[in-house]
Amino acid sequence: MPKPDLDRIDRNILALLQQDGRMANSDLSQRVGLSPSPCLRRVKALEETGVIRNYVALVDPAAVDLSVSVFVSVTLERQVEERLDAFEAAVVRWPEVLECYLMTGEADYLLRVVVPDLAAYERFLKDHLTRVPGVASIKSSFALKQVRYNTALPLGHLAD
Amino acid sequence: MPKPDLDRIDRNILALLQQDGRMANSDLSQRVGLSPSPCLRRVKALEETGVIRNYVALVDPAAVDLSVSVFVSVTLERQVEERLDAFEAAVVRWPEVLECYLMTGEADYLLRVVVPDLAAYERFLKDHLTRVPGVASIKSSFALKQVRYNTALPLGHLAD
DNA sequence: TCCGAAATTGGTATGATCTGCCAAAATCAG
DNA sequence: CTGATTTTGGCAGATCATACCAATTTCGGA
Numbered sequence: 001m002p003k004p005d006l007d008r009i010d011r012n013i014l015a016l017l018q019q020d021g022r023m024a025n026s027d028l029s030q031r032v033g034l035s036p037s038p039c040l041r042r043v044k045a046l047e048e049t050g051v052i053r054n055y056v057a058l059v060d061p062a063a064v065d066l067s068v069s070v071f072v073s074v075t076l077e078r079q080v081e082e083r084l085d086a087f088e089a090a091v092v093r094w095p096e097v098l099e100c101y102l103m104t105g106e107a108d109y110l111l112r113v114v115v116p117d118l119a120a121y122e123r124f125l126k127d128h129l130t131r132v133p134g135v136a137s138i139k140s141s142f143a144l145k146q147v148r149y150n151t152a153l154p155l156g157h158l159a160d
Numbered sequence: 161m162p163k164p165d166l167d168r169i170d171r172n173i174l175a176l177l178q179q180d181g182r183m184a185n186s187d188l189s190q191r192v193g194l195s196p197s198p199c200l201r202r203v204k205a206l207e208e209t210g211v212i213r214n215y216v217a218l219v220d221p222a223a224v225d226l227s228v229s230v231f232v233s234v235t236l237e238r239q240v241e242e243r244l245d246a247f248e249a250a251v252v253r254w255p256e257v258l259e260c261y262l263m264t265g266e267a268d269y270l271l272r273v274v275v276p277d278l279a280a281y282e283r284f285l286k287d288h289l290t291r292v293p294g295v296a297s298i299k300s301s302f303a304l305k306q307v308r309y310n311t312a313l314p315l316g317h318l319a320d
Numbered sequence: 321t322c323c324g325a326a327a328t329t330g331g332t333a334t335g336a337t338c339t340g341c342c343a344a345a346a347t348c349a350g
Numbered sequence: 351c352t353g354a355t356t357t358t359g360g361c362a363g364a365t366c367a368t369a370c371c372a373a374t375t376t377c378g379g380a
Contacts, residue, residue: 006224014224017217021181024337035359040338051223056216056311057177063211064166064174066313069261071270088307095314101229101303110231110301114313141270143261147248151216151311153226153274154255184366195330200367 006051009034011155013042014051018152021055058151065116069143072111072129073103075136083134084108090132096124166211169194171315173202174211178312181215218311225276229303232271232289233263235296243294244268250292256284 006014012032016023029039046052061067076083084102087109091100099112115121121140129138166174172192176183189199206212221227236243244262247269251260259272275281281300289298 011224014217014219018219019214019216021215021217026337036338037340037360038358041357049223051220053218053220054179055181056179056218057174057181058213058216058311059174059178059313060211060213061313063209064171064313064315071261071263092308095310095312095316097308098310098313100306100308101231102305102307103231104302104304109307110303142264143270144264145262146260147262147269148252148257148260150255150258151218152255153219153221153224153258155224156255186366196367197331197369198329201328 010042010046010051013039013046015152015155017043017052017055018155061114061146066114067146068115068117068121069146070113070115070121071141071143072109072113073137073139073141074109074111074129075138076108076134077136078134087132087134090128094124094128170202170206170211173199173206175312175315177203177212177215178315221274221306226274227306228275228277228281229306230273230275230281231301231303232269232273233297233299233301234269234271234289235298236268236294237296238294247292247294250288254284254288 009032013028016028016031025040025043026036028043029036032039034042043052061069074087076087088100088102091097091109091111096113096115097111098114099110101110102108103110113121113124115124125138125140129135169192173188176188176191185200185203186196188203189196192199194202203212221229234247236247248260248262251257251269251271256273256275257271258274259270261270262268263270273281273284275284285298285300289295
């Protein structure tokens with residue numbers, strides 16, 4: 001999956017589609033100063049090369065009663081590769097884990113878990129996280145409020 | 161902005177659009193067992209009531225050279241409301257801050273900052289974060305790898 | 321149980337949009 | 351300057367979104 005260099009127009013397209021993934025190609029082409037045909041071709045190329053991973057709808061967590069975010073620091077017993085892979089394989093199977101990062105420092109992993117309430121989080125700990133072999137320590141921090149949640153990568157600063 | 165109750169079909173629509181925000185309404189209607197007309201009407205209603213916040217394209221961070229995620233724990237001097245508001249107002253103006261949460265426990269805020277490299281993160285600290293009045297302490301943790309990044313809220317478990 | 325109002329659904333016609341092609345223009349190397 | 355490659359713009363056919371209307375279903379009150 002080669003990722004060729006992106007010129008000014010490509011980055012402009014990405015910036016706009018990051019804000020509105022359903023923007024009509026006719027609108028998009030106007031904003032980037034192209035006619036619809038080459039604009040659509042660039043978008044398709046960005047999709048096929050994997051620069052654009054996918055398009056999604058963002059849902060209000062409160063509207064579906066999923067407004068509790070928990071950040072979980074997980075330390076494994078020993079950082080042998082096998083253990084890491086097993087943990088990561090488990091993580092991707094749990095839909096409650098929206099994000100997971102392998103971290104520097106003392107904690108090995110940082111997870112963001114989304115649940116409807118604390119009871120559901122307890123169930124997640126008991127039924128899933130603590131059952132993975134090799135988990136040495138778990139530290140939970142709760143988010144009181146989502147001040148900002150943005151999916152758009154900051155492309156502005158590298159505008160030619 | 162009232163958020164009326166969502167039935168099985170609505171949640172099904174949300175689950176599908178969270179996976180593919182550009183799915184054609186004709187496809188969507190088939191999958192949820194409806195004809196195109198009422199299906200589109202439901203989608204529009206979900207948009208207008210704010211259940212669907214927006215549609216976005218997700219971009220591969222590596223393809224645009226933004227593969228460094230830094231988690232920043234920020235403590236303010238005193239948690240007076242005025243200070244919190246000022247900090248939050250600053251945060252939403254910085255495009256590098258993709259996420260920001262008000263946390264329980266010792267640290268007041270947890271931020272996820274996305275930058276191209278460590279030098280850019282240094283600049284972010286020096287030029288922006290440390291200049292906000294009231295910031296008492298800053299602790300940075302670096303992500304070595306993004307194991308999982310999902311934007312779809314887990315709706316499966318509440319399927320009727 | 322029955323009735324009637326309200327909400328939801330399915331179908332259709334219209335307009336907009338996407339898509340694949342071809343020629344023209346621009347870009348680049350030699 | 352020339353020729354090849356890449357990118358662009360416009361056009362035609364197909365697909366899709368949208369706005370209506372009639373038919374069906376749902377639900378509360380009698």
